[in-house]
Amino acid sequence: xxxxxxxxxxxxxxxxxxxxxxxxxxxxxxxxxxxxxxxxxxxxxxxxxxxxxxxxxxxxxxxxxxxxxxxxxxxxxxxxxxxxxxxxxxxxxxxxxxxxxxxxxxxxxxxxxxxxxxxxxxxxxxxxxxxxxxxxxxxxxxxxxxxxxxxxxxxxxxxxxxxxxxxxxxxxxxxxxxxxxxxxxxxxxxxxxxxxxxxxxxxxxxxxxxxxxxxxxxxxxxxxxxxxxxxxx
Numbered sequence: 001x002x003x004x005x006x007x008x009x010x011x012x013x014x015x016x017x018x019x020x021x022x023x024x025x026x027x028x029x030x031x032x033x034x035x036x037x038x039x040x041x042x043x044x045x046x047x048x049x050x051x052x053x054x055x056x057x058x059x060x061x062x063x064x065x066x067x068x069x070x071x072x073x074x075x076x077x078x079x080x081x082x083x084x085x086x087x088x089x090x091x092x093x094x095x096x097x098x099x100x101x102x103x104x105x106x107x108x109x110x111x112x113x114x115x116x117x118x119x120x121x122x123x124x125x126x127x128x129x130x131x132x133x134x135x136x137x138x139x140x141x142x143x144x145x146x147x148x149x150x151x152x153x154x155x156x157x158x159x160x161x162x163x164x165x166x167x168x169x170x171x172x173x174x175x176x177x178x179x180x181x182x183x184x185x186x187x188x189x190x191x192x193x194x195x196x197x198x199x200x201x202x203x204x205x206x207x208x209x210x211x212x213x214x215x216x217x218x219x220x221x222x223x224x225x226x227x228x229x230x231x232x233x
Contacts, residue, residue, distance in 0.1 A: 004129060011133025017110045018141040018194075019201045024110040027101045028142055029190040033153070036160040038146030039139065040094050041101055044083050046135030048105050052076045053119035053131030060120045072115050077106045093163035110138060141197065148193050153184035 017023045027045075032038040055075050056063075063071050084102045087095040095102070105111060114134050119127040150156060155174030162169055183189045 003126070007126065007130050008133045011130065011135075011137045012140070013137070013201075015134075016137040016141065016201070017113075017134055018138060019198050021110075021113075022198070023113065024108050024138065025194075027104060027108065028145065029187055029194070031098060031101050032142050032146040032149060032190060033185055034150035034159045035143060035147040035157055036164065037094075037097055038142040040091070040164070041098055042135070042139035042142045044087065044098075044102055045105055045108065045110070045138055046132065047083055048076065048079050049111055049114060049131035049135040049138075050128055051079045051131075052111060052115050053127040054124060055079070056115045056119045057122060057124050057127035063120075068120065069112075069116070072112060072120075073106065076111055076115070080105045091164060094160075097160070097163065110134070145190065145193055145197065149184045149189055152181050153189065154178075154180050 013019075015021060018025075018028060027041060031041045052072075052075055056072060059071075059075075080103060083105070084095075087098070087102055114131060118130045122130070147157060150159060151173055155172065155178035157171045157173055158168070159170035181189075184193070
């Protein structure tokens with residue numbers, strides 16, 4: 001259980017693919033213009049990561065080491081093709097919005113890095129769980145980035161949700177006459193918001209490390225008080 005907790009913590013926070021490893025920036029910055037687009041791509045990435053980790057972990061004993069990377073890419077490409085066709089069949093409007101970025105999951109270094117670093121060396125359950133957690137870590141960051149950019153840029157949230165759920169519609173958070181902030185919708189705005197998210201994560205980690213050091217010093221002081229060394233005769 002502790003091993004799975006560590007996998008979950010690594011995927012969601014400690015080794016977060018975006019905030020810690022800074023991988024997959026191309027789809028992250030291009031698709032995160034609003035919450036719905038960002039979350040849709042993130043969920044597609046979760047499915048690919050889970051299934052690719054599962055498949056490669058199951059086949060790792062049969063894949064020669066010398067050709068492992070081409071085989072990994074072939075498996076990932078097959079899974080991405082399935083996801084791409086499913087989007088086209090059942091979420092066609094969203095498929096048109098995301099465009100080339102669904103097929104480009106094949107080249108997303110997040111997916112290939114996890115199958116190489118973890119799935120190819122671990123069992124089915126651990127590998128699948130790692131794919132899920134790494135995917136969740138990717139989703140919450142890209143969703144938050146999309147929500148912030150959409151709110152600042154347009155004053156709305158969930159814009160485009162009708163492409164997935166036709167009975168729903170986006171929410172106007174800021175006043176209707178809000179003029180919008182164009183730079184938030186452009187690539188520079190994505191870099192600014194992402195930089196703030198990374199800085200916030202580093203600040204939280206620094207605070208946590210500082211608290212741990214203070215607690216360790218406090219415990220050492222208490223231990224020294226409770227067990228004073230005997231003075232020489």
